[in-house]
Amino acid sequence: MSKVIERILNLLAFLLTVGRPVSAEEIRFTVAGYEQGEDEAFRRMFERDKELLRELGISLEMQATDAFEVEYGYVVPEGGYELPDPGLTDEERAALWLAAQAVRLGGQPSGPEAIFKLGGVPGSVGGEPLSANLGEDVGLLGDLFAAVVEHRVAAFTYRDKARQFKPYGLVHRRGHWYLVGELVDGEARAFRVERITDLTVGDATFTRPPGFDVQRSIPDAPWEAGPDEMTAEVVFDASVAWWAERELGANANVKKQPDGAIRATLPVAHPDAFIGWMLGFVDEAEIVSPPELRQRLLDQVGAR
Amino acid sequence: MLPYVIANPGVGVQDLSERFGYRRKELIDDLNLVFLTGLPGYGPGDLIDATVEDDEVFVDTADYFARPLRLTPPEALMLLASGMALISAGQGPPALESAISKLSGVVAPDSGGGLVVDLKEPEFVDLLRDSVEAAQVVSLTYTAIGSGATTERDVEPWSVFSANGNWYLSAFCRTADAERVFRVDRIRAAAATAETFAPPDEPPPPEVRYTPAEEDVRTIIRLNPSAQWVAEYYPVEDLGDGKIRFSSGDPAVAARLLLRLGEDGELIDGPEVEQLVADYRTRIQARYARD
Numbered sequence: 001m002s003k004v005i006e007r008i009l010n011l012l013a014f015l016l017t018v019g020r021p022v023s024a025e026e027i028r029f030t031v032a033g034y035e036q037g038e039d040e041a042f043r044r045m046f047e048r049d050k051e052l053l054r055e056l057g058i059s060l061e062m063q064a065t066d067a068f069e070v071e072y073g074y075v076v077p078e079g080g081y082e083l084p085d086p087g088l089t090d091e092e093r094a095a096l097w098l099a100a101q102a103v104r105l106g107g108q109p110s111g112p113e114a115i116f117k118l119g120g121v122p123g124s125v126g127g128e129p130l131s132a133n134l135g136e137d138v139g140l141l142g143d144l145f146a147a148v149v150e151h152r153v154a155a156f157t158y159r160d161k162a163r164q165f166k167p168y169g170l171v172h173r174r175g176h177w178y179l180v181g182e183l184v185d186g187e188a189r190a191f192r193v194e195r196i197t198d199l200t201v202g203d204a205t206f207t208r209p210p211g212f213d214v215q216r217s218i219p220d221a222p223w224e225a226g227p228d229e230m231t232a233e234v235v236f237d238a239s240v241a242w243w244a245e246r247e248l249g250a251n252a253n254v255k256k257q258p259d260g261a262i263r264a265t266l267p268v269a270h271p272d273a274f275i276g277w278m279l280g281f282v283d284e285a286e287i288v289s290p291p292e293l294r295q296r297l298l299d300q301v302g303a304r
Numbered sequence: 305m306l307p308y309v310i311a312n313p314g315v316g317v318q319d320l321s322e323r324f325g326y327r328r329k330e331l332i333d334d335l336n337l338v339f340l341t342g343l344p345g346y347g348p349g350d351l352i353d354a355t356v357e358d359d360e361v362f363v364d365t366a367d368y369f370a371r372p373l374r375l376t377p378p379e380a381l382m383l384l385a386s387g388m389a390l391i392s393a394g395q396g397p398p399a400l401e402s403a404i405s406k407l408s409g410v411v412a413p414d415s416g417g418g419l420v421v422d423l424k425e426p427e428f429v430d431l432l433r434d435s436v437e438a439a440q441v442v443s444l445t446y447t448a449i450g451s452g453a454t455t456e457r458d459v460e461p462w463s464v465f466s467a468n469g470n471w472y473l474s475a476f477c478r479t480a481d482a483e484r485v486f487r488v489d490r491i492r493a494a495a496a497t498a499e500t501f502a503p504p505d506e507p508p509p510p511e512v513r514y515t516p517a518e519e520d521v522r523t524i525i526r527l528n529p530s531a532q533w534v535a536e537y538y539p540v541e542d543l544g545d546g547k548i549r550f551s552s553g554d555p556a557v558a559a560r561l562l563l564r565l566g567e568d569g570e571l572i573d574g575p576e577v578e579q580l581v582a583d584y585r586t587r588i589q590a591r592y593a594r595d
Contacts, residue, residue, distance in 0.1 A: 009341040013352075016368040017343060030344045046410060056377040082371040086410040092403035096383055099400055103386030112325055114379035117372050118407075119308055120323035132389055132466035142378030145419070149377070149412045169418040172385065175470065214417045242492055243447065246426065276564045282452070283587035294592065300566040301588050 007033030008049055012058070016081065020080045021063040021073030057117075088118055097121045104133045105141065134172055135194075143199055144179055153184065153204040165189070166206045169214030180217040205210055223274035224251065224267060232268045233288040237261050240284045247277070249298055263288075271296060306338070306369045314360040332356065338363065380411040381419070387420035393466075395425075402451060426489040427469065429464060432473050436461045436494045439503050441478075445485055445493040451556035454492070455479070462507040464488070474508065483508065517580075520551040523558040523574035531568035534561065555580050 010032045015022070028034045028042050037045065050060055061077045064070075088096075097115045117123055147154045149169045155164055168181035170193075177193035236244040238260030245254060245262060252266035268274045275297045278285055287294045305324045309315055321331050335354045342351035353364040363369075375383070387404040390396045396404075414419055436441045442461055447454045459475040468473070471488035526547050527534055535542060538561075541549040550558050559580035562569055571578055 006337055006341050009338065009574075013341065013343050013368060017508055032344070032346050038394070057374050057375075079374075081374060083374040084410045085372075086406040088403055088406055089399070091399040092406070095400035095404045096387055096407070099386040099390045099396075100383055102395075103389045105382050115385050116305070116324055117375055120305070120325075120373065130312045132393070134385060134389060134421070134423075135467075138378050138382065142376065142381055143382040146377035148378075151414075169420065170381075170388070171422070172321070173419040173420070173422045175467075208414065215420050218420075240452075243490075246489055251320055279563045279588075280452075280454060280560055282560070282563075282584050283591040286591055298589070298592055301563070303584050 002252075003033065004049075004052070007031070007045075008052060011049060012053070012076075015060070015074065015076050021065045022074045023065060023071055023073040026073070083117060086118070088154065090121070093118055094121050097198070102132065105135075105138050135175070135177070140196065140199065141170070141177060141193065143201060144193065144196075147201045151205045151208055152201050153206055154179075154199060154200040154201050158191050158195055163191075165191070168208055168212050169217065171218045172216060173218045174222075178218050180214055181212075188217070223277065224249065224268045228269050230268050230271075230272060230290055231265055232274065232290065232293055233265050234278065235261055235286050235288060236264050236281065237284040240281050244281070244285065268293070275300060305334070306363060307372045309361050309363045310367070310370045313362050317356060317359045317361060320361055335361065335363075351457070371433055375411055380407070382398045384408060384411070384419055385421050388419065389423045393423045393429075423466060426491075429471055429489050430495045431494055431496065432461055432488065433462045436463055438496075439500050440496045441499040441501055442475075443495050443497060444486070444491055447490050447492060448554065448557075451552075451554040451560070453554065453556065458492045458497070459484070459486075460501040460503070462503065476504075520553055521555045521558065521574070521576060523552075523555075523577045524548070524572040525550055525558070525562065525565075525574075526570040526572055527565075528568040531565050534569070554580055559584060 011027065014027070022030075024043075024046060027046070034042060034045065053060065058076060058081055060074045061080070063075050065073045093115060097112075097117070100115065144154065144167060146152075148170055152167075153164060154167050155162065157163070164184040165179070166181045166184060167179050169179075171178045171180055171190075178190045179193055179196065180188075180190045180273050182188050196206045235257075241256075241260060241262045244264070248254060248264055248266060252264045254262055254264045256262055271293060275293070278287060278297060279300070287297055305320065308323070317328060317331060321328055324331075326334070335356060338352050339354045340351070344350070352369075353362070355362050356388070373490065384404060384407060387396070388406075391401055393406065408419070419566070432442065434440075440461075442459055444457045444459055445454065446457055457477055457479040459473075459477045459479075459545065461473055461475045463474045464471065473486045473488055473491070475484060475486065476482075477484040497502050524543065524547060525534075526545075528546070534540070535548055538550065541551075543549055550561070552558055555574075555577045558577045562571055562577065563582050563584050571581070
């Protein structure tokens, strides 16, 4: 392994200093570590080294070695190597490391490589104040995050339909990851990441609308997302008021009654989701208005 | 490690080992390896000059390695998401907030607010966490999710964790004399008692699980295609042909589910549950007829 590391360091040192695209052939006869081997052995060795560099976060690009574009060579593209200095203090790095240890993505805590790139953490930092799993496959999320950051159009399949999507943000809320943005024809959408398949992130880029609020694109309560718009007034008996209050979301206006019951007015955009939730209270809650929402609940109860 | 040494010439071997998780020997081995690399020509002026003198480390003639390597998208995402999760849960020290804002500025410029992680902590999480730490018995007032039944219990708390957007307490329930997982947002009241307990050597992994028990009520329900989420959401047995077998400790869980499904779910078998659904319908109709 140390031979590989040695060769990779030599290759990187050469590519970072040479200042022009260099062909595989030139690398083979210039960089220490590639001397021996047949054509095929070199090709395999070089492919593996490129892959290792990619895993480290360095993607090599092909560019013409001269104006006539006869021969192509490898370069480390601009912005393809360096991390602009975020100016972190040791205390900030320690806080990041602690957070990375406490939170898992896809069941995996993150390894120390990222924090090493940022300058490492002084001393040993212990403690796991929070144990949370944010779910989901890190590979897919990473690719989506790259598309968000680089403003690239993403193509994927969602519920058996092919989509062309401009991803403006990734949101984790109520236990799920959502990709939010607009379809290329302009319709604003949010997709559940776990249902996204066949993702390809192409070269086409988009301009992010400056006013787009990712935070508000996924509603606070499940019944706040939908095609309808109405304001509902509901009451909850004292026995279930504590639970209703916890679930109602920030957009509900809640008034406590003297007997411990609560009366709330709230926006409802998805009546079925809202009625489903209300029925969970059986007869300890009631929709006061609008009348059509009341009737819809009664129709469902009276079915069959 | 190289950028750090280049930026901090003369850094101590001890400091460097701790910072980058090395043992002393590994660090020296790696520095020796660096010493063998450099630019084509590979003469004395081309190789990287890595030296350790009096426990101080110097690396020269390697300015091209002075800048730290960029983060891969998964690395950046993991750091940012975990930091934001902690902050949204009210567990982020000021240093974490400033770290996340600096890091976002570098890895996701011009994507203002492109990543949002929301992991609100319900009431009592802190109290439960402290009780786990101190191995203190806790008295709970708990309302079961499906049935709505409220009970008082004494539990030995083992761990507090978050999964699928909810917070859970894994504990030994003295009242039930069995291991239980409680949803924290369904805890109405919690108080630590003066009594302590001996935590198990190997508490079960923090995960939500449900194993049907002998005495559970079993119901067969036919689901319309639009209600297939039920099969994904609850631990059910798929009987094919849109039919599922639904097990729960309390028939009220199945009854509430059927009420919620309306025409999307049909009860095929489960007399006890059928009775309860009918009772719920009558009660709801009575309430709405009142005014």
